[in-house]
Amino acid sequence: MWASVITLLALPTIWLVNRDEAGPSSSRPNVAAVGLDPGEADNPAAVSGAPVTELDPMGASGAMYLEPATTVVPPASVVVVVGTTPDDAIATARGTFRRHGDVDVCLFNGAPGGEDVTVVNVANGRSIECTTRSFQGGDDLMLTMHFTRFQKIADLTAAPIHLEIRQ
Numbered sequence: 485m486w487a488s489v490i491t492l493l494a495l496p497t498i499w500l501v502n503r504d505e506a507g508p509s510s511s512r513p514n515v516a517a518v519g520l521d522p523g524e525a526d527n528p529a530a531v532s533g534a535p536v537t538e539l540d541p542m543g544a545s546g547a548m549y550l551e552p553a554t555t556v557v558p559p560a561s562v563v564v565v566v567g568t569t570p571d572d573a574i575a576t577a578r579g580t581f582r583r584h585g586d587v588d589v590c591l592f593n594g595a596p597g598g599e600d601v602t603v604v605n606v607a608n609g610r611s612i613e614c615t616t617r618s619f620q621g622g623d624d625l626m627l628t629m630h631f632t633r634f635q636k637i638a639d640l641t642a643a644p645i646h647l648e649i650r651q
Contacts, residue, residue, distance in 0.1 A: 574651050577627045578644040579603065581634035591619035591628040595649060602650040603627065603637070610637040 575594040584591070590603060597618045604611040612633050619628060627647055631640065638645045 572651055573648050574601070575649040576606075577625050577647050577649060579605070579627045579629065579634070579638075579647040580644045581629055581631040581640065583631055584628075587630045587632055588614055589617045589630070590614035590633075591622060592616045592626075592649070593619055593622050593624045594627070595651075599651065603629070604648045604650060605637040606646040606648055608638070612636050 575592075577592065577594055590601070592601075595601060595616045597616055599616050600613060601616055602611050602613050612629070614629060614633060622628065626644070627649065634640060634643065
C-alpha cells in the first residue's frame with residue numbers, strides 16, 4: 485500500500501520538476517531521458533569538443549591474408565621393440581588359459597614338443613617361460629597355458645590375447 489502512495493506522489497513531482505518551461509527546444513531531460521540530450525549523443529564533436537574524424541572499425545589498411553603455416557615434417561618412424569633379449573620369434577599365436585596339470589607346460593601345436601620358449605604378450609611386452617607340449621585336437625594358432633601363468637602377462641578377462649613365441 486505504501487509503495488502505491490509513494491508512486492502516486494513521486495511521478496507527478498518528477499513531471500512537475502521536468503516540465504518544459506521554455507518550449508520544445510529546452511535542454512532539460514524529460515522523465516524518460518537520462519544523461520546526454522539525444523540530439524547531441526550522436527555528435528562526438530559536441531560531446532568532447534574535438535574535431536570529428538571518421539573511424540573505420542576494420543582499420544586503414546586494405547585486405548590482408550595470413551601467411552600459410554609452416555609444414556612440420558614428422559620424424560622417421562620409430563621402431564618399437566618388445567622385450568630385451570635378441571631371441572628369434574618362431575611363431576605368433578593367440579593365447580588362452582585353462583586349468584591343467586602342469587603349470588610350467590604350454591600346450592601349442594605350432595612348435596615341436598619339449599622346447600623351452602618365451603611367450604610374450606604383444607600388447608604390453610610382459611613375458612613368461614614355459615615348455616611346449618603338443619595338444620591333441622588343438623588349433624595350430626592357439627597356445628593354451630595354465631591360468632596362473634596367463635595372469636602374469638594379462639588379465640584373465642582379456643583372453644584370447646596376441647602372443648609372440650620366441651626361442
